[in-house]
Amino acid sequence: MTAPAAIVVQDLTRRFGTFTAVDRVGFEVGRGEIFGYLGANGAGKSTTIRMLCGLLAPTEGDAIVAGHRISTSPEQVKRSIGYMSQRFSLYPELTVRHNLEFFGGAYGMSGSSLRQGIASVLEQVDLVSQVDQSTGQLPGGMRQRVALACAILHKPGIIFLDEPTAGVDPVARRRFWALIRSLAASGTVFVTTHYMDEAEYCDRVGLMVAGRLPALDTPAGLKTRFVPGRIWVVRGPGLRGEDARARLLALPGAVEVQTLGAGLRVRVAAQAPTDAAAIQAALSGPVSIDEDEATLEDVFLAVVDANAQAAGASRAFGGAT
Amino acid sequence: MRARRFLIRVWALAHKESLHIRRDPLTLYLGLLLPLIMALLFGFGISFDIDHIPLAVADLDRSPQSRALVQDFVAAQEFEYRADLLDPDRAIRLMASDRATAVLTIPQGYARSLDRGETAVVGLQIDASDPNTAQQALARADIMAQVATARIAAEAGLLEKGSGGLPLSARTWTRFNPAARSALFLVPGVTAYVLALVAVLLTSLAVAREWERGSMEQLFATPVGRLEIVIGKLLPYLAMGCVQVLLVMTASAWVFDLPFRGSLVLLAFASLLFMLGMLGQGLLISVITRNQMVATQTSMLSAMLPSMLLSGFMFPIDNMPLFLRVISHLVPARYYIAILRGVLLKGNGVAELWGQVAMLALFALVMIAVSTVRFTRKLA
Numbered sequence: 245m246t247a248p249a250a251i252v253v254q255d256l257t258r259r260f261g262t263f264t265a266v267d268r269v270g271f272e273v274g275r276g277e278i279f280g281y282l283g284a285n286g287a288g289k290s291t292t293i294r295m296l297c298g299l300l301a302p303t304e305g306d307a308i309v310a311g312h313r314i315s316t317s318p319e320q321v322k323r324s325i326g327y328m329s330q331r332f333s334l335y336p337e338l339t340v341r342h343n344l345e346f347f348g349g350a351y352g353m354s355g356s357s358l359r360q361g362i363a364s365v366l367e368q369v370d371l372v373s374q375v376d377q378s379t380g381q382l383p384g385g386m387r388q389r390v391a392l393a394c395a396i397l398h399k400p401g402i403i404f405l406d407e408p409t410a411g412v413d414p415v416a417r418r419r420f421w422a423l424i425r426s427l428a429a430s431g432t433v434f435v436t437t438h439y440m441d442e443a444e445y446c447d448r449v450g451l452m453v454a455g456r457l458p459a460l461d462t463p464a465g466l467k468t469r470f471v472p473g474r475i476w477v478v479r480g481p482g483l484r485g486e487d488a489r490a491r492l493l494a495l496p497g498a499v500e501v502q503t504l505g506a507g508l509r510v511r512v513a514a515q516a517p518t519d520a521a522a523i524q525a526a527l528s529g530p531v532s533i534d535e536d537e538a539t540l541e542d543v544f545l546a547v548v549d550a551n552a553q554a555a556g557a558s559r560a561f562g563g564a565t
Numbered sequence: 566m567r568a569r570r571f572l573i574r575v576w577a578l579a580h581k582e583s584l585h586i587r588r589d590p591l592t593l594y595l596g597l598l599l600p601l602i603m604a605l606l607f608g609f610g611i612s613f614d615i616d617h618i619p620l621a622v623a624d625l626d627r628s629p630q631s632r633a634l635v636q637d638f639v640a641a642q643e644f645e646y647r648a649d650l651l652d653p654d655r656a657i658r659l660m661a662s663d664r665a666t667a668v669l670t671i672p673q674g675y676a677r678s679l680d681r682g683e684t685a686v687v688g689l690q691i692d693a694s695d696p697n698t699a700q701q702a703l704a705r706a707d708i709m710a711q712v713a714t715a716r717i718a719a720e721a722g723l724l725e726k727g728s729g730g731l732p733l734s735a736r737t738w739t740r741f742n743p744a745a746r747s748a749l750f751l752v753p754g755v756t757a758y759v760l761a762l763v764a765v766l767l768t769s770l771a772v773a774r775e776w777e778r779g780s781m782e783q784l785f786a787t788p789v790g791r792l793e794i795v796i797g798k799l800l801p802y803l804a805m806g807c808v809q810v811l812l813v814m815t816a817s818a819w820v821f822d823l824p825f826r827g828s829l830v831l832l833a834f835a836s837l838l839f840m841l842g843m844l845g846q847g848l849l850i851s852v853i854t855r856n857q858m859v860a861t862q863t864s865m866l867s868a869m870l871p872s873m874l875l876s877g878f879m880f881p882i883d884n885m886p887l888f889l890r891v892i893s894h895l896v897p898a899r900y901y902i903a904i905l906r907g908v909l910l911k912g913n914g915v916a917e918l919w920g921q922v923a924m925l926a927l928f929a930l931v932m933i934a935v936s937t938v939r940f941t942r943k944l945a
Contacts, residue, residue, distance in 0.1 A: 297786050319788060327786035333779040335581065337588045342581065349577020350787035352570040394783075 248311070250275045250402050250432040251296065255305035258291050265291040267455040268305065273448075275401075278428045280446030281436040282544065287452040289436040290330060293406050296434070297327045310402050323351070326395035326403040330410065333391075336380025340371060340390050343379055344397055351398035365393045369423060385416025392423065403427060405435040409442065421445050440541040451544060453551045459543065467538040470546040473499060473514045475538060476523055479507035480531030491526045509536065574789050578797025582771065586801055596767055596805045597812065600759045604813045607755040608821050611879075613747035615701045620644040621665035623656045628676035634687065637713040638669060643705045660692050667691045667702055679717060741910045748821045753905035754878030756813050757898040758869075760836075761843045763809065765868035767802050768847030769860040776855040791940040795933060799844055806840035826912030831922070832904065838925040839901040843868065845932025852940050872898035900924045 251273040258266040266288045273279040283289045294300040296309055298318030306315045310324035334343050341362065348358045366372045369389040374382060379390055388408060396403060405424070409417045421442065427433055428447075435446070443449045444463050451459035451466070459466055482488065483506070492501045492508060497516020502509040512518045520533045586592045620638060624631050639646045647665050650656045656668040670688035678685040689706050693699035742749045775781040784794070817823055847864055854860045874880065875889060876898035882890055893899050900921035907913030907921075915922070 299782065299785055322786060323788045325786075327783070329779065329782045329786065331779050333783045335585070335780060338581065338584055342584055346577050346581040347783075347787065349573055349580070350784070350789045352573050352788065354573045354576075 248275075249273060250277070251279075251307065251309050251434065253296070253305075253307040256292065256295060256302050256307055257304040258288075258295060258300065259303045264455050266295070266302075269452075269455075269457045270305075271450055271457065271460055273432060273434060275432055276428060277447045278424065278433045278435065278445065280443045280449040281434065281452065282438065282440070282443050282449055282540070283436075283452030284438065284548075288455040289452055290406055292452070293327075293404050293434070293436055296321075297325060297404050298322045299327075310400075324401060326398065326400035328391050328395040328403070328405045328408055330406045334379050334387065334394065337378060339376050340366075340379055340382075340393075341375045343390060343394055347394040348397050353398060361397050361399070365397050368396075368426075369393045383416075384412050385419070388412055388416065388420060389423070392420070396427065400431065402432045402434065405433065407436055407438070409437065409439065417442070440539060440544060443540045449540065451547050453548055454555075456551070458551055459547045463540055466540065466543045470550075471511065471538040471542040473497070473512050473516070475509060475511045475536040475542075476520065477504060477507055477509050477534050477536045478523060478527070478531050479534075480527075480529060482529045483508050483527075483531070488527060492523065495522060495526055511538075511542075571790075571793060574793045575797045575800070578789065578794060579800040582798055583801040583804075586805065592767065592770075595763060596802075596809060600763045600809050600813050601816055603759045603762075604752075604755055604817055605820060607759070608748060608752050608817060611747075611751055611755070613697060613701075613751075614745075615698055616643055617645040618643060618667055618698070618702050618705070619647045619665045621647050621656045621659045621668045622649045623651065623653045623668060623670045624649055625651065625653075625673045626671050626675040630676040630679055631671045633716075634671060634675075634713055635669065637716065638706075638709050641709075644702075644709075657690070660690065663692075665692075666698065667706070679721075682721070749823065749910060750906075751879070752817045752821050752823060753909060754876065754898075754902050756817060756905060757839070757876060757901045758872045758878055759813060760806070760809060760840065761872040761898050761901075762865075762868045764802070764806055764840055764843035765847040765850070765864040766861065767805070768798065768844045769850040769854075769864040770847075770857055771798050771802070772848060772851035773855055773857040773860040777857055792937050795848060795937050795940060798848060799841070799933070802844050803837070803840060806844060807837065810836045810840065823909055825909055827908030828914045831915055831918065832908045835901065835904045835908075835918070835922050835925060838922065838929050839897055842897045842925055842929035842932055845929055845936060849932055849936040849939065852936050871896040875899065876902050878902060894924075897925055897928045900928075 249272040251271075253272070254270050256266055256269045257264065269288075269292060281289050281292065291300065295302050295314060296307055298309075298314055298321040301318075302315060306313055308314075309321045312320040312324065314321055335346070338346070344362045344365070345358065348354075348361060353361060366375060369392060371386060371389055371393065374386060374390075379387060382390065392405070392408065395405075408424075409420055412420070417439070424433055424435065425445070435442075437443060446463065448460065448462050449466060450457050459470065461469065478492070489501050489503075489508065492498060492510045495510075495512065495516075495518045497513040497518050499511045499513055501511075510523065520535070523533055524531065586596070622635050624635060635646070635649075638644045644667065648656075648659065650659070653668070653670050656665070656670070659665045660668055668688075668690045670690070672686065672688070675685050675687065691699045691702050691706075739745055772781075775784065789797075818825065846867065847860075850863045850867065851860050854863060871892075872878065875882070875885075875893040875896045877893075878898065882893050882899065885893065903921050904913075904918050904925075907918050911917075
């Protein structure tokens with residue numbers, strides 16, 4: 245990366261009493277990147293994003309956001325970023341225009357620059373005709389776009405979105421992601437989510453588990469590293485029993501077998517000789533066999549699993565947690 | 566540039582808050598209608614003025630003289646004639662069952678004593694289970710007795726015209742509230758009480774609401790400073806408070822026929838400071854509790870009780886134990902009521918009231934400063 249990174253995070257830690265919500269997390273986000281931050285509820289995603297936005301002071305470690313240290317100059321950080329919080333908390337009884345006017349004013353905008361900003365941002369999020377409606381009466385997908393408009397009105401270089409698509413229908417989610425990609429053309433986007441399919445849209449994905457960041461790479465890179473090999477989906481009658489499952493696991497190089505609706509999904513190590521024919525041979529009766537691709541969900545499960553094993557191991561050796 | 570940004574942000578906040586107020590019927594009701602209703606209800610409801618004290622008479626003398634005495638008592642309508650019972654015991658029972666507050670007993674031989682030039686004795690019993698009423702009834706009865714004495718003496722020719730009459734005569738007259746109407750005493754207290762309660766309640770909800778909804782987090786992510794939030798939140802409510810003061814004052818002045826003897830400018834300034842202080846108190850509660858429910862209860866307790874009990878609204882502060890007298894110095898309503906009474910009734914100006922005005926200013930300043938300091942913009 246030639247240009248300085250938009251976000252640099254070093255050993256960022258936040259404790260609440262004895263509970264460590266974020267534990268020595270470090271990464272960099274380049275300019276123009278869409279950076280996805282994945283994790284289960286309570287993994288520490290929101291705590292991280294709040295620290296990066298200057299809303300929460302780190303207990304240890306630091307981060308530089310848009311050239312400002314979050315520990316020493318949170319106010320400069322706030323000025324240079326846009327933030328869309330969980331639940332996209334706007335003022336529901338105010339109209340779209342009044343919400344925009346308020347947040348524009350809060351960022352010090354006024355007069356013609358505010359008016360022009362509102363006009364162009366409404367165009368961008370396609371809400372021109374809803375401008376005088378009460379925000380609370382709009383459907384969820386539109387409300388979410390209003391919240392985004394409020395966060396980008398002052399043209400920040402970096403924008404943080406904390407679970408922006410929670411509780412929004414799939415069509416609205418897809419549309420919102422098209423918007424996020426258009427935003428990345430002119431700035432950096434940091435987005436948390438727990439939808440694995442959304443993470444596929446990101447340039448790079450960080451995976452948080454219990455306050456740590458054990459995995460960080462491009463979606464493809466994560467898949468190669470955490471779920472290597474080939475995946476086959478087997479469908480047909482007679483696959484329900486433990487018998488079929490055991491036979492698949494007995495194949496040379498078989499790593500894991502998952503139940504997938506009426507069928508089974510088997511992953512085989514990359515160098516193993518097992519192929520579609522071998523699977524067919526191992527099972528009696530007519531089955532259909534298709535090759536499948538690894539998903540980020542596979543990655544997520546693998547990482548969580550590895551983490552749980554590591555935690556179990558440390559407990560077994562008497563390590564305090 | 567900094568100052569301009571500051572003003573832009575304060576304006577944005579104040580404008581947003583005023584939109585909330587305009588769109589929220591409850592706030593409008595709380596802010597404008599409720600104080601008016603409360604002021605009128607309290608003003609009409611509470612009165613220490615006692616007329617028509619129900620009087621039972623046990624006239625055992627049955628003479629023209631005794632009937633003239635009863636006439637003296639009921640003529641001014643301060644006592645209202647209820648019954649004439651020949652048996653004093655039955656008269657007492659009437660008082661016990663609350664159908665009479667006073668019993669006048671005129672013994673047999675009343676007229677004869679008067680005719681002989683002896684001192685005639687009549688009895689007046691008063692129900693003192695309500696000491697305030699009893700006090701007033703007693704005072705009235707004394708005056709009645711004096712009036713009757715003078716009449717009887719004149720009729721008997723004991724007081725000749727121009728002889729100067731009784732050796733000592735004190736000329737008393739009541740100043741500032743000549744008719745001793747309790748409304749003139751109570752309405753300033755009611756005004757302060759109602760304004761305090763509503764002001765604290767309004768702002769205590771304003772900040773807690775944002776915490777509960779989660780919009781506070783979004784607000785903190787912007788470069789808006791805490792002083793800007795505090796001022797931006799206060800301004801629209803202060804404007805509303807001014808309308809409130811005007812409404813309540815005008816209505817009370819008109820309905821209760823309040824005099825206005827002092828400086829309007831001083832009163833307006835003091836009202837502004839008082840409202841600012843009470844709004845600041847509500848804001849502080851909101852900042853600390855972050856919860857509408859708790860904020861409502863805290864503001865009720867912290868505004869209602871002191872403004873009612875420790876402000877001199879009804880109970881004279883001078884009669885309180887030292888401990889309460891000291892605490893009453895922390896109650897802004899105390900100063901505001903003093904200013905209201907001073908300006909309205911006594912025609913006081915800055916010379917008499919500057920101390921009270923200064924205390925109101927100090928209270929407002931402390932409330933706003935503490936709210937700002939306690940306003941943590943970081944999320945817990």
